Amino acid sequence: MRIDVISLFPEFVAQCAAFGVVGRAGERGLLSLHGWNPRDYAEGNYRRVDDRPFGGGPGMVMLIEPLRASLRAARDADPAPAKVIYLSPQGAPLTQAKVRELAGRERLILLCGRYEGVDERLIQAEVDEEISIGDYVLSGGELAAAVVVDAVARLREGVLNDAESAVQDSFEDGLLDCPHYTRPVEHELGPVPGVLMSGNHAQIARWRRMQALGRTWQRRPDLLDEATLSKADRKLLAEFREQLAV
Numbered sequence: 001m002r003i004d005v006i007s008l009f010p011e012f013v014a015q016c017a018a019f020g021v022v023g024r025a026g027e028r029g030l031l032s033l034h035g036w037n038p039r040d041y042a043e044g045n046y047r048r049v050d051d052r053p054f055g056g057g058p059g060m061v062m063l064i065e066p067l068r069a070s071l072r073a074a075r076d077a078d079p080a081p082a083k084v085i086y087l088s089p090q091g092a093p094l095t096q097a098k099v100r101e102l103a104g105r106e107r108l109i110l111l112c113g114r115y116e117g118v119d120e121r122l123i124q125a126e127v128d129e130e131i132s133i134g135d136y137v138l139s140g141g142e143l144a145a146a147v148v149v150d151a152v153a154r155l156r157e158g159v160l161n162d163a164e165s166a167v168q169d170s171f172e173d174g175l176l177d178c179p180h181y182t183r184p185v186e187h188e189l190g191p192v193p194g195v196l197m198s199g200n201h202a203q204i205a206r207w208r209r210m211q212a213l214g215r216t217w218q219r220r221p222d223l224l225d226e227a228t229l230s231k232a233d234r235k236l237l238a239e240f241r242e243q244l245a246v
């Protein structure tokens with residue numbers, strides 16, 4: 001998979017992708033990341049990439065042409081067609097389902113805005129999708145781009161080993177994860193739930209599913225509404241709630 005990042009700080013996103021499983025994906029050739037800086041395509045001796053907003057008001061707006069030229073350079077760098085994604089607070093919320101869809105593509109071009117954003121005409125002409133990583137404002141789209149790179153890379157075949165992808169699964173079905181424990185069994189902070197020490201793998205899986213369902217119900221009932229629960233799931237959740245009522 002190839003991801004091109006259009007940014008005034010292209011090394012920012014490359015650095016975020018240099019660690020851990022995503023860094024490993026790069027070393028294995030499963031993911032290639034390329035940065036393009038609009039300033040390299042800006043005309044004039046000041047190489048302007050922004051200018052004042054028509055209509056007045058504070059801040060600056062990114063100019064069309066440097067972005068357009070850097071997007072063209074990124075597209076032309078590889079024959080595969082690319083989906084252009086603009087990271088902005090005005091975008092559609094990023095969900096795991098959207099991450100899965102993006103991970104199925106061979107190329108993505110991520111456009112990172114700075115200042116107050118980008119001239120709307122460039123967005124209309126060049127952007128396929130606007131995506132937001134959450135309802136908050138960042139000083140630039142680069143952190144949002146790094147989030148997309150990480151979330152997408154881990155879903156690519158061969159990036160995660162079996163153990164790591166098992167962790168991924170717990171979020172795949174739209175539920176929160178169960179609690180995790182490791183040594184020591186006894187600690188001043190409390191014991192490890194006995195079922196996890198039982199060696200009874202069916203019971204352990206049952207307990208973990210109950211915990212995932214229960215925590216989702218407690219912390220994110222909105223996710224629970226969207227999740228399709230089996231009859232067995234509903235029974236487990238009822239049991240979880242009974243245990244609370246005790």
Ligand SMILES: CN(C)c1ccccc1CNc1ccc(C(N)=O)cn1
Pocket residue numbers: 087088089112113114115116117118131132133134135136137138139140141144
């Ligand atoms: C400077 N701003 C406000 C801006 C305005 C318009 C576009 C991009 C930016 C860059 N900032 C971003 C980007 C993304 C997100 C997000 N929630 O995904 C939050 N902030």
